[in-house]
Amino acid sequence: QQQVKQSPQSLIVQKGGISIINCAYENTAFDYFPWYQQFPGKGPALLIAIRPDVSEKKEGRFTISFNKSAKQFSLHIMDSQPGDSATYFCAASRGSNYQLIWGAGTKLIIKP
């Protein structure tokens, strides 16, 4: 119930391609779904986030798609660049509970 399942574990995409990372959850009480980006040797940093009343949110080349009925959300990176190579974590939280429930992470490699 508390888990957020993330896939794939690793992903290799050619430069200019679309990177897609998927997450699924069970707890319908979750109401905030952020994605964090972590470069090697650094701490994670918030990339983009969505609430369940919105089906899609776009910020530059990064888009979150949200499917409330399927309890799934995904991160799409358009025109992927080598600088996007990083580990991406999805997460979820419940209202005033400030504990994030984290996915296991996806290591993304963009090949030039």
Added chain:
Amino acid sequence: NAGVTQTPKFRILKIGQSMTLQCTQDMNHNYMYWYRQDPGMGLKLIYYSVGAGITDKGEVPNGYNVSRSTTEDFPLRLELAAPSQTSVYFCASSSLPAVQFFGPGTRLTVL
């Protein structure tokens, strides 16, 4: 603003030694967190705090202790270090739900 700072950056401990990982934030955030990240793995919550004087256990608290005497500082204490505690430790803080700001991490090796 420095954000979240952590010291030391690296540390090697011998089995059975103790140490304190320091974390300081200058954003006046009420909420602070300690995570560990094992190689190639995700983040596991060790302890968190919702304000000065208030702390609670996360997913993997065994072998660790915390205190929160001020809003700014949230040190993590390792007692009797074990090889299983070899990891990268991240401190984070937040004021808004789920918008956590992370420090640069402390890489700890226990031999």
